[in-house]
Amino acid sequence: EAGVVQSPRYKIIEKKQPVAFWCNPISGHNTLYWYRQNLGQGPELLIRYENEEAVDDSQLPKDRFSAERLKGVDSTLKIQPAELGDSAVYLCASSLFPGPTYEQYFGPGTRLTVT
């Protein structure tokens, strides 16, 4: 079974430029998460989707960040314009809800560097 797929793996951009990250969850998983992991810290949730609906986006900086999950499958996270402080690893995870344990499976992440 294929795991969570993310692209790109690495991205370097200049500040004020836009950037987008893509995530393809595990087949059949209806819940999708975007986390941001700053250097030396644990991941923090940005947004959680159940199917197409964003059910928790309280930590998403809405002035510059946006996300979408069309047809309840793939998701895209966008930053426009990027700031130096956005340099981090962006992790996507998926799970099945409801499920026996609601376990979240993570992708390999995208490392963003803003110069």
Added chain:
Amino acid sequence: AQTVTQSQPEMSVQEAETVTLSCTYDTSESDYYLFWYKQPPSRQMILVIRQEAYKQQNATENRFSVNFQKAAKSFSLKISDSQLGDAAMYFCAYRRNQGGKLIFGQGTELSVKP
């Protein structure tokens, strides 16, 4: 709000020896899950072990076991017979029983000496 604290930024263990990583958490809920994740340099978060709060028995997975102290809100990970491949960042995480976001600690970087 729930919080997770890992007070050991770095730990080191000799190959084949045993090491224990510490984690404490704070919550007012009675039903929840606790996890230990491993994150190697590849950045992929890998689930090591899971503990349901309503279960008194400590979870074990091969060389990995936990010491879950619900009253003390403590959740430590013991790695026995440490191997070079165990070297990684380890994160303790909390989640409500009915799904939702994971709340992570700051991580402990484990090094394994040959």
